[in-house]
Amino acid sequence: MLPANCCAGLLTFDGKGEQMTKRAILALVDPSEASEGSAAAALAFAGPFGADVTVGLVAAVPVPGDRTFPPHLSKQQFNELLEKKEQQTWSLAHASGCEVRIFIDPVDALLDAIVRAARCFDLILLGPVTAFDRDLRLMLIEKLLLHAGKPLVLLTGQGPAHRPARVVVGWDGGTEASIALDRALEWTDAHARFDLISVLPMNSPLSLRSEADDMCARLTRRGHAAVSSIARRGHLSTAATLLGRAVAESADLVVVGGFGHSRLREALVGGVTSEIIRGEHTLPVLIAH
Structure with missing residues (x-):
């Protein structure tokens, strides 16, 4: 009971x-x-x-x-x-x-x-x-x-002393990322800043307007500071690039969608979720599916 x-x-x-x-x-x-x-x-x-x-x-x-x-x-x-x-x-x-x-x-x-x-x-x-x-x-x-x-x-080895006020979101426009962001809003500071980061290959073209911009507008209407940006992956993986940016921006929390691809594909070729849950990181990570 x-x-x-x-x-x-x-x-x-x-x-x-x-x-x-x-x-x-x-x-x-x-x-x-x-x-x-x-x-x-x-x-x-x-x-x-x-x-x-x-x-x-x-x-x-x-x-x-x-x-x-x-x-x-x-x-x-x-x-x-x-x-x-x-x-x-x-x-x-x-x-x-x-x-x-x-x-x-x-x-x-x-x-x-x-x-x-x-x-x-x-x-x-x-x-x-x-x-x-x-x-x-x-x-x-x-x-x-x-x-x-x-x-x-x-979690990392120690808990934060305050509600997360600087949040980095791994943004790919997918359902899981949107759900994870909605869940994170319940566990962050009322005026937290959200950085929506889309990790792309070096030669990937940029769109003039993305879902990330629309989501930032939504967050702004809710009283948050919110920006979207592109991180070029280079020789690092998507997960490593995202976590590196989060550390560089002194984030309190990283937010990612869980298993955006099938579990079989994640097991065979890897994925952001698989890499994050298997590796070590210095920032707490919120995952939702």
Whole structure:
């Protein structure tokens, strides 16, 4: 049963008595020692929004003949690692006032249970590739993006101290990019600046007016500063070019659409989503599908 405060849309009131929505965030961590800072980073990210946080401890039960997450663990080692992580998570929850939910199942049932739970939250947070079992993290991200219907933020080692005020959007005019941008508007500063960056090959022609300009006009009407620009890809990949521009512009958040191509094409020839979720980055990335 989900904790009482984990469902989206709870109403609270600010200091002026005006009604506002209390948001709910699910932060997922695994039992590995590398994930110790992920829950704290998730709490830091949620802090500026005043959101309720549930820390979800994700543990795939070892099955004989199948791989374990983390790898090469005996059942005894898994139980010892899980017990230690549970103690750390409950201690953090006691100190911070957040909720805890434990997900323990064989991997397929585990992924399905997390997706069902995630649908009751507004946002899902996941630590960086260095702070989560890599293979389990990839399966979890794909499942959540395609089946939970919620935006996912891939965190860095630490959470921001304020709401994102400078946002770089990977813009290709597609449905996924538009959905991701709409989701990001719920989690950014009320007057955030949005830079819509279209990454194109060096010899690609420019159009006189693009959907990016129309989207910037929409954002401007909502009170945001918004600009569109072209980044030439050169010898770097689309994802690397976009992330490089975001770092150069001191962005607080990067926004991309998830799996704009089929999963088979992403697996065979690569794609922005696949590269971002597999790699390391220094800025938090919001992905939605």
